[in-house]
Amino acid sequence: MNDDMFNELLESVQQADDIIKDQATAARITEFADPEVKAIRTKTGLSQSRFANLLGVSKRTLENWEQGRRHPTGPARALLKIVDADPEYALKALHG
Structure with a gap:
């Protein structure tokens, strides 16, 4: 140097x-704006329990995100962005 x-x-x-x-x-x-978790879940048509299971988080964690008490970070944030961009494809890919 x-x-x-x-x-x-x-x-x-x-x-x-x-x-x-x-x-x-x-x-x-x-x-970076926090993802609108509830709006993203609504796009999928899934219940909180099923959406939380899909993301690999607890229902309580999902509730905290939706109510703004906590904010998704790291891989969860990236996965939410993918689901938001193309819910149908994301669900298909995640369900195997």
Whole structure:
């Protein structure tokens, strides 16, 4: 690594530290909207129990997502996005 690259990296780390300490603001902030879980489930026509089983989560977890007490993350969020985009195909693929 040459000196220019190192100095650029060091400056970037210092900027990140300033942002964390609220001494600077981020140049851009990326936010992702939470999926509308109830609307996605409604598209499938499945009950909460069957939809939760399909996703591999408990019914209670699904209820928490639908009522906004919790938010899906990681693979569950990705799977919800797939189901939202094409419910018929997703259900067919998930049912085997």
